[in-house]
Amino acid sequence: MVLSAADKTNVKNVFAKIGGQADEYGADALERMFVTYPQTKTYFPHFDLAKGSAQVKGHGKKVAGALVEAVNHIDDLSGALSKLSDLHAQKLRVDPVNFKLLGQCFLVVVATRNPALLTPEVHASLDKFLCAVGTVLTAKYR
């Protein structure tokens, strides 16, 4: 799956609009993922996952930061995410199915906070982008 020029523009616009709230979006997406897909909590036995958890907020910030980095290097996602890809393959080994779940939750967060931003075309581009990120992060699994 290839990101078209229009996709890249759409994704950049979304993140430009989200701006400094990206950290909140990240934390919100994680919270929704843990509530909606409880099996994802198995990757965080060392976390306090209660509502408002500082650890979840901190991790949301990390996830959001990685997405922003990816957007800033959208022409070379494998390059931009190479270290994270190594980390997920060698250490974290999060089952690939879970990236889709977090992606869905991130879309929901954008929809709840910024519905006007998520036109069908932008929805498509953002979904493609999140899929592409998931693909890169799991690319070195085997």
Place this chain on the structure above:
Amino acid sequence: MVNWTDEEKQHITSLWSKVDVTKCGGDALARLLIVYPWTQRFFTKFGDMSNSGNIIGNNNVVNHGRRVLTSFGDAVTNLDSIKKSFASLSKLHCEKLHVDPENFRLLGDILIVVLASHFGKDFTPACQAAWQKLVRVVAHALAKEYH
């Protein structure tokens, strides 16, 4: 038999009572066809779907979206017998329409995003969880009679 907590039932029924079935149904189907363009394969009779504008404005899409979401409402009013309620629809989708059940999952996820955009902050994590469970159960029921 699906187990619904009282809280889940409350999230589902109270949100459903505020859903504009025509608007949300049309929006959901249009987004399915735009976000996952390969799903257009089932709707070649709908006319021009060459770009998103044509899909969104397509009356066939709006009407069919309303039809699909209205039918989805049967799940909401029959939460304790969803498999039974959707048995004949399942057979139809298998034998006549030849729809890969994966498409039910895709539409379910799209519906969640549409509901999120309509209800904003009211679409809390707990509400999302209840609805994701519902769309998963409906997708499962629609696939149950496949052979």
